[in-house]
Amino acid sequence: MQTGTTTAPATAPGPSAARRRGPAAAVLIAEARLFLREPGSLFWVFAFPSVLLVILGFVPAFKEAQDDLGGRRVIDLYVPISILLAMITAGVQAMPPVLTAYRERGILRRMSATPVRPSALLAAQILLHGAACLGSALLVTVVGRTAYGVPLPGQPAGYLLALLLSAAAALCLGATICALSRTAKAATAVGSVAYLVMMFTAGVWLPVQAMPDILRRVVEITPFGAASQALEQAASGSWPGWIHLGVLALWTAVTGVAASRMFRWQ
Amino acid sequence: MAIIEVDAVRKTYAGRPVVDGVSFSVDEGEIFGILGPNGAGKTTTVECVEGLRIPDAGTVKVAGLDPVADHDRVTQLLGAQLQESELQAKLTVREALELYSAFYPAPADWRPLAARLGLEEKLTTRFAKLSGGQKQRLFIALALIGDPKVVVLDELTTGLDPRARRDTWKLIEEIRDGGVTVLLVTHFMEEAQRLCDRIAVIDRGKVVALDTPAGLIRRATGSTVISFVPSRALTGPDLTRLTALPGVASVTPPDSEGTLTLHGTDDSVTPFVALLAELGVTARRLRITGTSLDEAFLDLTEQDA
Known part of the structure; x- marks a missing residue:
């Protein structure tokens, strides 16, 4: 990954930039097309978070307002959590094996022997997984609203900012896993461990807001603990805490730089 | 006129020289072979030509351009088929051809190219479902899709069955007949002998010989091989006289079927026939053959050992 390629298109600056727009688009x-041919990834990123939300809604207690949650219902908390689940799945579970296989199988190398830089391939993958995250976020929001009457975010701009930062953090973490893994198998293994840890910190098993104080303070330092807090604050109408947004931005920057420095092209 | 110039190129990995001062030049329109045992540095050498590796020392020019500094222009002139590279498993043949067409400012039309390479029937097949031969043909198509002046083919026929290999050879000749210069990396002597105008034999990172296939064979000692089954057992003095014939380098004693083998030159043949007549021996299953490039190659790479 080149510096700052988290979502940037692959067109390198320079005299030939105009001509390269064609190849990058191709x-x-x-x-x-290839992304749409992976039913597994599509299901886990796109459908599963919404399915999870629907299933949780079958638990009657989750639909009752709770005093210790400031009058909110558990199902309300699970909308941002399901969105984070989609992002973690896309970033650390789905993407790293694809990128690592592209390197392992010489696909990046083959592309290096053409006028197009192989970074175009990585940029396209990051962009597609990012788009899938946001698409899944939209689906979860719509399902939550229509099925269980979960109110739309009270502070939409703050919510969107937190959402974009979370997606960037997930993708940069995935890119780092890819940079550190020699083989697609290793990337899958590392990704799976990271996946479980991140699901916990995002509050998939126990919402961050319901965690005991000490645990919550620790979890808030992790990217998805911070993301969970930021999204929940924006959902209930206030601007997300700068400390949470800062933690997310820091993780994104550190992993983004690490991935671009350590990525091996062959 | 030389289209590829490689001059005193060196490449070292972990202190071990893999390419150790390789020089050669490839003329426009020829099929130039790089022949050598596994691990001789053939692939590293052509990777320097393709701009995929930066030489530690020496220079490489493709049509006068530096493959690393002028990567864009060189990749437009030079098509490559890499050893052990793949495409995305679920990409179809048609999609691969269209995608790679988009990489070049003035690509060749992929349809006739696919037809020429016998890929028409496979356009909707995914890469992972192609046979080894079909994959190689697709990679040849992708090497040619930018309408290059030079193609580099690295171990193209490794893993193909004999028929597919022969079909591929025909294709390579057609590519050259279409005006494209071919740089061919191989470890098959037969392939080099059949296709190449000139061959650089590389062993342990150095060029040990550079000649036409016929020239390489002539360099090898014992280039004419005479084998026969004598009608009676030859005595010690008979064998001594055989060995003393003009040009004979060695006489191999009879094998389990009684076949005797002489390595000599063209000059050995007539005296050999005369000697048999004098001894009153009939030569059954007489074979007189030129040595193969195989043996010339072994001879050349052994000198270094």
């Missing part, structure tokens, strides 16, 4: 289209 790569994006081809990768989008």
